[in-house]
Amino acid sequence: MKFSTRTRYGLRFLVFLAMHRNGPDFIQLKQVAEEESISMKYLEQIVRLLKRSGLLAVSRGAYGGYALARAPEDITMREVFISLEGSLSPVGCLDGKLTCAKFGHCETFEVWHGLENAMSDYLVKISLKSLVDEYLEKNKKKTVAAIPPAPMERSVINV
Amino acid sequence: MKFSTRTRYGLRFLVFLAMHRNGPDFIQLKQVAEEESISMKYLEQIVRLLKRSGLLAVSRGAYGGYALARAPEDITMREVFISLEGSLSPVGCLDGKLTCAKFGHCETFEVWHGLENAMSDYLVKISLKSLVDEYLEKNKKKTVAAIPPAPMERSVINV
DNA sequence: GGATTTCCTACCTGATTGATAGGGTATAAC
């Protein structure tokens, strides 16, 4: 049970926006794709999911780009994960996708239901801001590095 | 992010054993496969994972079968899930499977790490016994039905 | 020895993941 690159890349995109709020109003997809070593065309599709969920403010046209629709402290990981994954449920029956012969009298239902709640309860407590703050705290630097890092190898798979 | 049938079927197998402890010492794979509407050959592979983890006592040969290696109250969902999934980690870097360019300075590491812990903390609190007991309580019957249910359609996907 | 049941390995098929590609549409700068 692993989360897909869709969710991992989408989260990284949001973190990128959160960490560059002192910069220009809108951040271009191209910039994020390059600095995060993600295919721009692929990131495009992922970002669309976030936009549909209302997490992003968009400016089209030249010099346009994306920004967070709300303050980072008002965006929870729960919301982000649901936007990207569709739901948090670890089995289909919890979001009504599958008709299971055991539905309604399933011996294992409770553990799946409880697991979803446990994940939800954890993720709702983490905001985009708290995630970024914790990272900055651990890495003992208060601002983003002025000099962007050298481009990474595209072949390396990133979280 | 959905759990595979491997984990779902494996869990159901263990629940089946836990609910039939008043029966014969060893339960045949064939019986479980039929009553749970799972392909016997497929269940075979899944059960092997549980055996390797030491969760099952096995008797080979004629009249052989499987039984729980320990009392149901001593088997946690955490242990079961790890046996079947390999680990609880939602991303590869947490169990060292992927070398990620961001490892060691990853902005999103904390939420993945925290999510794994949240799942682990929940699952370790649920034992095979507590899961079964909760089911029996909700279904208001203290023993397993004497008459086995009619075989279900194989085509229906079960949790 | 024969019947039964677990153990092991290989194989197959369809769905999903992780992209890539190409064009269409909207907007801002000039």
Place this chain on the structure above:
DNA sequence: GTTATACCCTATCAATCAGGTAGGAAATCC
């Protein structure tokens, strides 16, 4: 208005994985 830049949408595709099938070897009971 032109052009450049950026977002938007659909189709395609290779690789991987999920889910399941198949055949036989090894162990055990009678």
